[in-house]
Amino acid sequence: MRPQVQPRHDWTLEEIEALFERPFTELVFAAAEVHRAWFDPTEVQLSQLLSVKTGGCPENCGYCSQSQHFKTSTVASKLMAAQAVIDAAAEAKAGGAQRFCMGAAWRDLKDRDLPRVAAMISGVKALGLETCATLGMLTADQAQALKAAGLDYYNHNLDTGPDYYDKVVTTRTYQDRLDTLSAVRDAGISTCCGGIVGMGETRRDRAGLLHALATLPAHPDSLPINDLMPIPGTPLGESEAVDGLEFVRMIAVARIVCPKAVVRLSAGREHMSRELQALCFLAGANSMFVGGKLLTTANPDKDTDAALMADLGLRPMTMA
Numbered sequence: 001m002r003p004q005v006q007p008r009h010d011w012t013l014e015e016i017e018a019l020f021e022r023p024f025t026e027l028v029f030a031a032a033e034v035h036r037a038w039f040d041p042t043e044v045q046l047s048q049l050l051s052v053k054t055g056g057c058p059e060n061c062g063y064c065s066q067s068q069h070f071k072t073s074t075v076a077s078k079l080m081a082a083q084a085v086i087d088a089a090a091e092a093k094a095g096g097a098q099r100f101c102m103g104a105a106w107r108d109l110k111d112r113d114l115p116r117v118a119a120m121i122s123g124v125k126a127l128g129l130e131t132c133a134t135l136g137m138l139t140a141d142q143a144q145a146l147k148a149a150g151l152d153y154y155n156h157n158l159d160t161g162p163d164y165y166d167k168v169v170t171t172r173t174y175q176d177r178l179d180t181l182s183a184v185r186d187a188g189i190s191t192c193c194g195g196i197v198g199m200g201e202t203r204r205d206r207a208g209l210l211h212a213l214a215t216l217p218a219h220p221d222s223l224p225i226n227d228l229m230p231i232p233g234t235p236l237g238e239s240e241a242v243d244g245l246e247f248v249r250m251i252a253v254a255r256i257v258c259p260k261a262v263v264r265l266s267a268g269r270e271h272m273s274r275e276l277q278a279l280c281f282l283a284g285a286n287s288m289f290v291g292g293k294l295l296t297t298a299n300p301d302k303d304t305d306a307a308l309m310a311d312l313g314l315r316p317m318t319m320a
Contacts, residue, residue, distance in 0.1 A: 005037065011214045011257055016207040019253045024245060028283045031252035034259045035284040043317040044309065045262055045287035047132070048097035050088050052120065053079040053104035059136075061159070061169040062235035063199060063228055066105040072233035079104065082116055086123035095302055097290055098319055099130035101155065107172070108137035118149035125150035130319070132192060132222075137172070137180045143187035153222055154184040155192035161208020164201045168236075174212075181216065190221035194266070197250055198228030198242040206250055214257040222287070223254055223261040227268025244276045248283050255284025262287045278312055286317070 019027065035041055055066045055076030065072040089100040102120055109117070117135065125131050133146065134155035146154065159165065162174050184191055193216075195209045213220055227247055230237045254263050264287035265272075265280055272280075290305050309315065 005034065005259065007219055007259055008257070009215055009217070009219075011211060013204075013207060013211045016211050016214070016253060016257060017204060019256060020203055020207055020249055024249070027249060027252045028279070031255040031284040032282055034256050035286065038259050039262075039286050040318075041281075041286070042314055043286065044281070044314050045099065045264075045317040045319075046097050046290045047099040047101055047264070047287060048089075048092040048095070048291040049101040049103060049289055050085065050092075051105070052085055052102045052117075053077065053106065055105055057105040058107050059169060059171045061171075063168065063196060063231070065231040065234060067234070070234045072231055076105075079113060079116060080120075082119035082123060085120040086127070089124040089127055089129055092291065093127055093129055095291070096316065097129065098316060099132055099153070100124050100127075101132035101134065101153075101289075103134045103155075104136070106136040109135040109142050111142070114142060114145055118145060121146065121149040121151050125152075134192075137176060138183050140183045140186060143183040143189060147187045147189050151189055153190045153192045155222075155224070156180050156184065157194050157196070157224065157226075158209060158212055159195045160199060160201050161205040162212060163208055164199075164205040167201075168199055185218055191218070192222035192224065193220040194222075194224035194226070194254075194264070196226040196228050196267075197247060198230075198239055198268075199236055200239060203246070207253070210250075210253055210257050213254075219258040220261050222264060223258055224264040224266040224287075225250055225254060225285075226266040227272065229267050229270070241271070244272070244279075247276070248279045251280045251285050252283040264288060274308055274311070277308065281312065281314065 057066045060067055060069040092100055121131050130152045132153035132155055133151055158177055159168055165174050181191055228239055230239050263285045265285045
């Protein structure tokens with residue numbers, strides 16, 4: 001382990017933009033040094049994500065196949081039974097997953113659904129897995145109830161920088177998202193918060209997202225970076241892919257400004273080359289979703305990921 005530089009919460013947007021402008025190899029080297037100061041660079045956390053309630057969401061997030069505003073191939077379904085979710089989590093654990101994430105296509109969690117969601121969380125926790133949920137906006141009381149059920153992490157992404165946000169979604173505000181993150185932190189739940197690249201945003205917008213994350217009262221414990229999976233029928237369904245080296249820059253800068261966060265390669269690995277993923281791990285990514293599906297989009301299968309990890313000399317992260 002190298003000497004640890006303590007996390008900063010006073011980053012300026014200009015400082016973060018300057019990081020993006022550094023020569024590529026120098027940036028990756030700097031990020032790799034930060035990574036090694038806080039983590040074993042040969043370890044990767046393995047998470048699996050299940051859609052426990054699909055489609056019919058009243059939000060208009062321009063990237064999402066589950067929004068009722070857009071005509072996509074996604075078929076809406078009701079909230080799953082708790083035991084079905086627990087059974088899926090057991091299968092995920094048997095397949096090597098260390099964290100199990102439960103996602104519901106809601107604008108916000110309704111109190112009537114809280115008992116069933118709590119039962120899912122308690123059951124998954126009892127399997128020895130880390131638990132994570134993404135259920136939309138939460139009240140303070142709901143966050144406390146999820147904590148009591150055994151929830152370890154709550155995912156609530158900022159999606160993009162504040163200046164570009166209204167180009168992506170208009171049915172809730174940036175402040176709405178920040179308020180939910182505050183409720184989660186106050187309840188003692190770890191935060192999982194990141195965003196998406198490839199939605200037409202500029203490099204400054206990407207820097208704006210990382211600036212918003214790095215200046216939170218507490219940095220995200222888990223920081224997912226998604227590479228947009230364009231979904232036909234959504235407003236962003238014909239978006240052009242972000243250059244691979246630019247994506248690696250996003251990973252590297254995220255690692256530098258939020259050094260203690262577990263930086264996760266999330267959506268988009270299905271269209272990434274092995275070499276691009278290797279660069280991401282070199283630049284500080286140390287988590288990825290496993291399993292053949294992420295909510296409604298494709299993800300590499302178990303054998304493909306096992307071969308990648310073996311060839312790169314990576315192993316599952318040692319969990320506390």
